[in-house]
Amino acid sequence: MTSPETLSAAASAVAFTPHFTNRFHSLGPAFFTELQAAALPAPHWIGVSQPCTELLGWPSDWWQQPGALDAFSGHAPWPGMQPLASVYSGHQFGVWAGQLGDGRALWLGEVQAPGGPLEMQLKGAGPTPYSRRGDGRAVLRSSIREFLCSEAMAGLGIPTTRALCLVGSRELKVQRETVETAAVVTRVAPSFLRFGHFEHFAHHGQPAQLQQLFDYFLRTHAPECADAPNPVTAVLARVAGQTADLIAQWQAVGFMHGVMNTDNMSMLGLTIDYGPFGFMDGFNPGHICNHSDHQGRYAFARQPQVGLWNLHALAQALFPLMPTADSDADAAAEALQEALEVYRERFGQALLSAMRAKLGLLDTLDEDGPLIDDWLRLLAKHQTDYTLAHRRLSHFDPHQPSPAEANAPVRDLFLDRPAFDAWAARYAERLKKTPADTSGDRAVRMKAVNPAVVLRNHLAQTAIERAEAGDFSEVQRLQQVLSRPYDEPSKPADADFPPDWAQHLEVSCSS
Template sequence: MHAPLPSVAVPAAIGELNWTHRLAALGPRFYTELPPAGLPDPHWVATSADCARLLGWPATGWQTPEALRVFSGNALWPGMRPLASVYSGHQFGVWAGQLGDGRALWLGELDTPQGPMELQLKGAGRTPYSRMGDGRAVLRSSIREFLASEAMAALGIPTTRALALTASTALPVRRETTETAAIVTRVAPSFLRFGHVEHFAHHGLHDELRELVQHLIEHHAPQCQAAPQPVVALLAQVATQTADLLAHWQAVGFCHGVMNTDNMSLLGLSIDYGPYGFLDGFDPGHVCNHSDTQGRYAFARQPQVAYWNLHALAQALLPLIPGDEEAAAALLREALQAYPDRFAQAMLLRMRAKLGLREARDGDGALVDDWLRLLAATRVDYSIAHRRLGEAQLPAGAEGLRDLFLDREALDAWLRRYRDRLAQEPEDPAQRRAAMHAVNPAVVLRNHLAETAIRQAEAGDFGEVQRLLDVLRRPFDAPERAADADFPPDWAQHIEVSCSS
């Protein structure tokens, strides 16, 4: 029996909070209710002003001692109701059985100017779904998740958010070495995953499956209710949202690292930042997760893996389609076709924008593909190449771009085709450069930037975490410190991130 946590006052800067518990209304078959296991003697590491504003809070003033207790798992605000949800899933393509929130606790849904937002503590101790784990998160991985959540949001990529990061040196956690315990407060319209649906389908719990999907449609996809087959319409919507998300990832050069079905959001959000990475040199075969020895989740494979995961979701939804099973399966396959069609369109749209092309013309796909082949041939830095392509719109600006390539003749041949294409939609070069810089980030969260912040934080200095957060909030602006947008240092080649990261 877990002892209840004390209730503490909400900071005056926030005012009254209105909590709802729509997920909890589904009943205890969907979760286990229990309090978090707090951090002893906690301290703030960082907070996100942007995420606070998303909730309708001020940027500052809410970080009181009472709030620190709440976001380190030692107290609750009135109306919070902590619980861990159950789900299952496929991990590295293999059915893994029951999983669930093994180190995350849902606190409830908060009314915000953006609609209901769920708050969740990650790293708040063992739950019935922790399996052999301790339910804790370490400072290293928590900094990575905190920064990535806010960096992706600033890039315009759908994502869960991070409000706060707390830690405690009084609670050592054993991983490869002894590390510092930490808790990230995560925010999202919903943390429901493909794995939630798979769990009830796999165990033949069709009544519960129906309740869960009805909850999802009612609260997160109400437009599907009027469709002839609401469940089929829901799958098509999830497929479309997932296609848009993957186009975002591929266009910006983001590698998730662990695209298991339990790490796939039913709302098309980036979720569960573990061994992720942004590309340095462009390598379609890049594997950012040191644990992924087979390369299942290599960068270029991500779109196809998402499609595979959608098929697993469709299989889980099959019991909810009335009538003949073969006809039902055909309906779901048709809904899944929304994914490849939408992904191809969304990807080409984003790559056109990265190349400064506003209009759709025949041959654009080939031009984009050949550009990516050029980058891949000698692993040209992905982010820097696109920024310099923007600079190449101005007189003499192409020299900086040409410096990136060993085979300049191949680049020059491509540039001639590219300039011929630009001539088909004349625009002021400075305006085109500005438009390209607005979609090609100057700064992304490269591993070495995160690693530097982590090393300083582990030494007790959290200033670099906050500084880097401030830089990542403005990814398309030229950074004050040129090193943030520069090539990675040589030592960055030796950084390894794995599922424990």
């Protein structure tokens, strides 16, 4: 991709017309409001994700198709698109917030991709009945962050909604802390259903609609649960397991979501709604990436606990669907609680497995848990750079006569060298207990799970500032780098320490 002017003027020689359907539309008006997008004036392309394009099975030049820019900036939908905003509710910062809904997102429909149906949404396409007095717009700043992080998470192998493309407008101004330009990002996922969709109908006393939504989810996304003795607990256990796996991957890579409200929790265990997220620089378990989170509810170390809290809220919403909800409420509640135990079991196993891989431990020994815990404590004590420490640890050689000197690149990250040396001696002895595993093989494995590049705030901020000045090349370059995060980048600064000014960056819920 080059300049937006070049992109807008390009024309595809091959006709391309995707086929859209929308199974969610069949649920009826109790679940959504149909409406058209509010078009971006004078839209221009900012970025297109080729990995997401490949996921859809679309030609690489689809965005050059006549009408593509209009379709993804809200001017004129493609044939088959049925724009709608869905209604949901939820708990925000642990407090019941009542009715919410797609306040600035529009479902467009589903396309049949090689791996199955994928839904598409425009985010920032104008007000809906659920905007709660908001303007329904997304600013360029937050849209760039979502576009980049959606694809970065996919590159890391972490379940996520995807971002197909990003469109901006120099003419549409919106007021946040300051006046900013607007943008629209197109999101892609197998489903955008959230915990909050079920909470809405449960809390508003609409059991028929709750059952209808559950049946829809069972039919379209969890058919294997339909034949279970109790499909409700089967679905809850499925969601609990997927959520546990997801949050374990967040913790392992040092990712902080920032706003883990129940309306931001995916029924498919996907990372969804990229607001004030962050990747860890110096490791601090108590770090709060969201400047609006004054109580620290969503601090890094609290994410696993919040995940379980949110699942309890989902279980409460599903309670009316339990066969014995009326005749034996205690038994129904106990069965739901038992389904939630999947989360505890899966999370611990998934996180320990991920951390073993990050330390290159090929087999399983009882000492691994304490070794990993002490490694994390060491990182926290010195607030050592999380990504760099694991990447450099990939080159650790336990067989050198002087391990301290041989492993200087990782050792030098710690102010207290003797503390590192004490842990490194234990680590070296642990690695030697797998004599068939060579340092070379281990380095290859560790580099495949310890990224060289993550979307640190300063990288995103640099791309944002250039884009605000009309240069979108850094957005496009960074998206390509982040799609291959385990490769050494051609620009060393992408994988280096954050600059001093990055310490003062703040992200909040104000986008």
